[in-house]
Amino acid sequence: QKEVEQNSGPLSVPEGAIASLNCTYSDRVSQSFFWYRQYSGKSPELIMSIYSNGDKEDGRFTAQLNKASQYVSLLIRDSQPSDSATYLCAATQGGSEKLVFGKGMKLTVNP
Amino acid sequence: GAGVSQSPSNKVTEKGKDVELRCDPISGHTALYWYRQRLGQGLEFLIYFQGNSAPDKSGLPSDRFSAERTGESVSTLTIQRTQQEDSAVYLCASSAQGRSSYNEQFFGPGTRLTVL
Numbered sequence: 437q438k439e440v441e442q443n444s445g446p447l448s449v450p451e452g453a454i455a456s457l458n459c460t461y462s463d464r465v466s467q468s469f470f471w472y473r474q475y476s477g478k479s480p481e482l483i484m485s486i487y488s489n490g491d492k493e494d495g496r497f498t499a500q501l502n503k504a505s506q507y508v509s510l511l512i513r514d515s516q517p518s519d520s521a522t523y524l525c526a527a528t529q530g531g532s533e534k535l536v537f538g539k540g541m542k543l544t545v546n547p
Numbered sequence: 548g549a550g551v552s553q554s555p556s557n558k559v560t561e562k563g564k565d566v567e568l569r570c571d572p573i574s575g576h577t578a579l580y581w582y583r584q585r586l587g588q589g590l591e592f593l594i595y596f597q598g599n600s601a602p603d604k605s606g607l608p609s610d611r612f613s614a615e616r617t618g619e620s621v622s623t624l625t626i627q628r629t630q631q632e633d634s635a636v637y638l639c640a641s642s643a644q645g646r647s648s649y650n651e652q653f654f655g656p657g658t659r660l661t662v663l
């Protein structure tokens with residue numbers, strides 16, 4: 437199993453819907469998880485970090501971490517066309533400070 | 548405050564030439580990272596600096612790649628005798644390690660390297 441696995445999608449949702457992005461991870465990563473948004477031709481932008489089991493909300497974004505099932509998810513409520521981007525799940529590799537990334541999920545929000 | 552900056556933004560070089568890529572981290576950030584993103588691919592870790600030391604160089608793909616950091620600030624990634632497979636976007640990130648940041652890494656705009 438790869439350290440961080442992410443369904444590569446793509447995912448298409450209508451404007452105003454909830455977009456759900458998921459990521460699973462192996463025992464080789466530690467317990468710090470991050471979601472980055474990457475617009476085409478741009479660098480990744482950190483949008484959420486989560487370290488504890490449960491939910492963390494920030495505006496329209498909610499990150500969920502389930503350590504027992506080894507998955508982390510990102511929910512985007514009231515999706516907007518401006519949310520259209522590739523979303524990258526990342527985790528700190530166990531024993532290291534580097535981030536390991538999933539392959540990314542391309543999200544398109546249709547007006 | 549100012550974010551991570553990188554220069555140049557674009558670099559086109561001929562195969563076999565050496566290139567230097569520069570990264571200026573966020574002021575006060577003690578940790579600095581280099582990643583690479585090939586077209587349509589995920590991000591690959593290259594090297595990590597804590598202060599001026601590099602405790603993790605495990606991602607450097609070959610001995611043609613080297614990096615240094617001085618003054619606990621600017622870092623330079625050098626690629627010698629460039630090959631076409633080195634073409635990628637090179638991304639630098641920094642984090643305020645040792646503080647309450649849990650290693651949140653913030654990325655610069657990247658340098659797009661094209662080797663002809």
